[in-house]
Amino acid sequence: MNVNRSKLTHRLAQVPAYGILVIAMIVALFPIFLVLINSFKDRKAIFRTPWVLPLPDTFSLVGYTKVLARSNFGLYFANSIIVTVGSMFLILFLGAMAAYALSEYDFPGNSLLGLYLSIGIMIPIRLGTVSILRLIVAMNLVNTRIALVLVYTAMGLPLTIFILTEFMRQVPGELKEAARIDGASEYRIFWLVIPLVRPAIATIAVFTMIPIWNDLWFPLILAPGEQTKTVTLGAQQFLGQFVSDWNAVLSSLTLAMVPVLILYIIFSRQLIRGLTTGTVK
Amino acid sequence: MAQVKNRSTRRKFPTHIVVFLAPAVIIYTLFMIYPLLDSLRLSFFSSNSAGNEFFVGFQNYVTLFTDELWQPRLWGAFKNNLVFFAIHMIVQNSIGLLLAAILTNRSMRGAAFFRTVYFLPTMLSVVIVGFIWQLILSPLWGIAEGVMGAAGIESLFQPWLGLEGPALIVLSLISVWQFIGIPMMLFYTALISIPDELIEAATVDGASGWQTFWKVKFPLILPTTGIVAVLTFVGNFNAFDLIYTTQGALAGPNFSTDIMGTFFYRTFFGQQLQLGNPTMGATVATVMFLIILTGVLLYMFGYQRRVQSYEL
Numbered sequence: 096m097n098v099n100r101s102k103l104t105h106r107l108a109q110v111p112a113y114g115i116l117v118i119a120m121i122v123a124l125f126p127i128f129l130v131l132i133n134s135f136k137d138r139k140a141i142f143r144t145p146w147v148l149p150l151p152d153t154f155s156l157v158g159y160t161k162v163l164a165r166s167n168f169g170l171y172f173a174n175s176i177i178v179t180v181g182s183m184f185l186i187l188f189l190g191a192m193a194a195y196a197l198s199e200y201d202f203p204g205n206s207l208l209g210l211y212l213s214i215g216i217m218i219p220i221r222l223g224t225v226s227i228l229r230l231i232v233a234m235n236l237v238n239t240r241i242a243l244v245l246v247y248t249a250m251g252l253p254l255t256i257f258i259l260t261e262f263m264r265q266v267p268g269e270l271k272e273a274a275r276i277d278g279a280s281e282y283r284i285f286w287l288v289i290p291l292v293r294p295a296i297a298t299i300a301v302f303t304m305i306p307i308w309n310d311l312w313f314p315l316i317l318a319p320g321e322q323t324k325t326v327t328l329g330a331q332q333f334l335g336q337f338v339s340d341w342n343a344v345l346s347s348l349t350l351a352m353v354p355v356l357i358l359y360i361i362f363s364r365q366l367i368r369g370l371t372t373g374t375v376k
Numbered sequence: 377m378a379q380v381k382n383r384s385t386r387r388k389f390p391t392h393i394v395v396f397l398a399p400a401v402i403i404y405t406l407f408m409i410y411p412l413l414d415s416l417r418l419s420f421f422s423s424n425s426a427g428n429e430f431f432v433g434f435q436n437y438v439t440l441f442t443d444e445l446w447q448p449r450l451w452g453a454f455k456n457n458l459v460f461f462a463i464h465m466i467v468q469n470s471i472g473l474l475l476a477a478i479l480t481n482r483s484m485r486g487a488a489f490f491r492t493v494y495f496l497p498t499m500l501s502v503v504i505v506g507f508i509w510q511l512i513l514s515p516l517w518g519i520a521e522g523v524m525g526a527a528g529i530e531s532l533f534q535p536w537l538g539l540e541g542p543a544l545i546v547l548s549l550i551s552v553w554q555f556i557g558i559p560m561m562l563f564y565t566a567l568i569s570i571p572d573e574l575i576e577a578a579t580v581d582g583a584s585g586w587q588t589f590w591k592v593k594f595p596l597i598l599p600t601t602g603i604v605a606v607l608t609f610v611g612n613f614n615a616f617d618l619i620y621t622t623q624g625a626l627a628g629p630n631f632s633t634d635i636m637g638t639f640f641y642r643t644f645f646g647q648q649l650q651l652g653n654p655t656m657g658a659t660v661a662t663v664m665f666l667i668i669l670t671g672v673l674l675y676m677f678g679y680q681r682r683v684q685s686y687e688l
Contacts, residue, residue: 112478116486119475120493122553126508127497129519145519189400196396212401215408217672219614221637222661223411225418225644225654230411249407252400281392309501311617316645331503331621344511351504359499363492370561 127352134158134345141341158346162333165343167321168350171329178240178325179307182247186303187296190252194259195285199271209260215253220246221312231317238320246313251303262295263288298369301362308355326351412665418658429655436659446656450663452631453639456544460635461612463548464555469604471552472559477589479560480567491564495557502554506621509550513537537622540632547633551618555611559604566600567593598683606675613668616641636664 132148133141140153147153162168197209220227227246236242266288274284289296314328324332330351337343359366422432440446475494479487497505512519513536521533536542570593578588616637619627625647627634642650644657 109481109483112481112484115474116478116490119471120490123493123497123556126512126553127500130508130511142517145517146522185403189403192396193400196393200390200393202390202393208397208401211409212404215404217610218412218665218668219610220408220411221614221616221640222665222668223408223415224640225658225661226411226414227407229414229654230407245403246407249404252404253408256400282395285396305499309503311501311503311620327501327503330501330507334503334507341511341517344507348504348507352500355499355501356496359496363495364488367488367491367495367561370565 127356130345130348130352134342134349138342141345155342158342158344159350161337161340161343162347162350165337166329166333166347167324168326168329168333168347170322171324171326172354174240174323175308175326178243178247179304181240181244182251182307183300183304185244185248186251186255187300189248190255190299191259191289191292191296192285193252194256194263195288197256197260198263198266209256213253213257215250216257220250224312224316228316238318238323240318240323242317243313243323243325246317247307247310251307255299255303258299259292259295262292266291294365294369297365301366301369305355415658415661416665418655419662421655423655436656437663440656440659440663449631449634449639450660453634453636454667456633457613457615457635459544460548460551460615461609463545464552464608464612465605467549468552468556469559469601469608472556472604473563475556475560476563476567477593479564481585491561494560497554498557500554502551502617503621505550505554506618509553510537510622513546538629540629543623543629544633547618547622550622551615558607562600562604562607563597566597570596599680602675602679602683605679606672609671609675610668613637613664613671636660636667640664 129145133145135149135155136153137155137157140147140149140155144153149155193212197205197212231237231242231246234242236245270287270291271284274287279287308325309327310325311327311331314323314325315331318324319328330347333347334344337347418429419436420431420433421429422436423429440450475490478484479490511517515521515533515535521530524530524533534542536546574592574596575588578592583591613636615635619633619635619638620641623629623633623638625638625642625645627638640657640660643660644652644654646652
């Protein structure tokens with residue numbers, strides 16, 4: 096911090112800048128906040144005093160009881176968790192294996208294969224939906240969570256492999272050579288390298304998780320059945336159905352948002368540090 | 377048999393390389409590359425009522441581009457998508473740049489907090505965001521009216537999502553609200569990596585903050601501008617969830633919010649009275665693919681190359 100005569104004018108010059116930041120903050124948070132607080136009110140208070148926090152006489156959980164009674168939100172949550180965790184595991188594990196091979200071994204066609212695997216970074220997988228649905232039908236996997244996991248794995252692999260390959264190239268060769276001299280297998284060496292790229296893996300994990308958790312398209316097309324609905328699809332259909340029941344709508348929105356908000360609050364530091372130090376370019 | 381203990385066996389067929397690569401390559405090829413290629417193939421086929429598929433050459437494309445039922449929908453969706461993209465480029469990316477520029481100012485406090493807040497809506501599902509804004513803009517609840525009333529412009533309030541003209545603009549702005557964190561973060565990363573000496577040198581030479589930004593910082597982050605533009609382009613021409621959630625598959629009122637994603641969904645999956653048509657769906661998908669490819673190639677060979685040559 097440079098101390099000089101113009102410090103006061105400098106501070107004054109920052110007032111508009113802070114003004115912009117605060118206005119942007121209010122715009123970003125206020126819609127979310129409004130839904131959260133109103134989900135805990137009775138119907139009258141939602142319309143009469145939408146701006147006020149729930150008070151003892153307006154507090155009500157009627158929306159939540161309705162949502163939980165009329166829909167399978169618990170099941171939808173379980174489905175979303177299974178699909179997201181399953182896909183993430185496959186993306187990270189298989190992606191790390193492929194990235195390791197690409198970064199470690201000099202085999203013919205290495206760079207060509209790297210290029211092939213990176214096509215999917217720019218081309219959205221959605222464009223192949225017609226054939227993906229046919230494939231899933233042919234494999235008899237319609238309305239299964241496995242179908243979603245497989246498609247999301249294919250969707251997440253390209254960027255994961257691309258980024259992890261860059262990171263694994265930076266792992267010093269001495270460590271691997273030392274392990275080889277000690278007689279370690281190539282698989283053993285892979286497991287030695289993994290902890291060294293853990294920060295990159297953590298960032299990629301968050302980045303692949305969010306679009307999977309939030310996706311509407313593939314659950315809508317591949318797994319719309321009641322037993323396999325994810326939270327995003329379940330909320331979308333529930334909201335469409337009960338659009339005039341404000342208590343239920345506000346509560347279901349809150350239920351669908353809260354897990355993501357909590358995770359974001361816990362992991363935002365690592366996530367944003369990962370983003371801004373160029374883990375994801 | 378993966379006997380790698382002995383060094384000399386490594387000269388043999390490298391089983392371990394195959395083991396490392398095969399699972400990822402197989403899943404990626406089967407569920408991403410094959411469907412994309414198969415969609416391309418299907419766009420040259422048609423099916424009869426018995427469900428048999430036969431080769432029709434470019435007939436689907438001719439139908440899509442010239443048939444009086446298909447052509448207006450295609451152009452409508454394409455034009456709306458261009459508007460959607462233009463609003464993102466103008467509003468989202470310039471505000472993102474502004475916020476990043478303010479946050480990278482070294483004497484600013486609380487930058488980490490603000491960054492976290494601005495990125496928060498990006499984390500939410502588009503479905504949730506669509507419904508939240510539907511409620512906020514609903515004349516029944518009167519939140520938007522209330523906010524405008526506080527600013528003394530209550531009379532300007534209209535049920536925008538139901539009006540043909542404003543609906544697309546309002547939906548674009550909702551999407552901007554959600555995704556502004558992405559350009560903000562990318563610009564922030566680029567700005568923060570500019571060496572201090574360059575900025576100090578400009579300050580010593582008497583440049584104002586404004587001048588330093590446009591003459592020193594902005595030229596240095598031009599490559600990021602390109603990345604932001606191409607990411608916005610790909611994201612926008614692939615968008616679907618927001619329109620589907622708030623306006624339904626028919627992208628009302630009167631198709632005024634129809635974009636390529638909703639057009640693709642309707643064509644392929646059908647809605648209400650219209651039956652789904654997979655081969656026409658594949659045709660629309662291929663057109664979307666070509667649009668996205670054009671954008672990516674323009675960036676790679678037009679923008680990126682030129683900007684890099686400036687840097688040298």
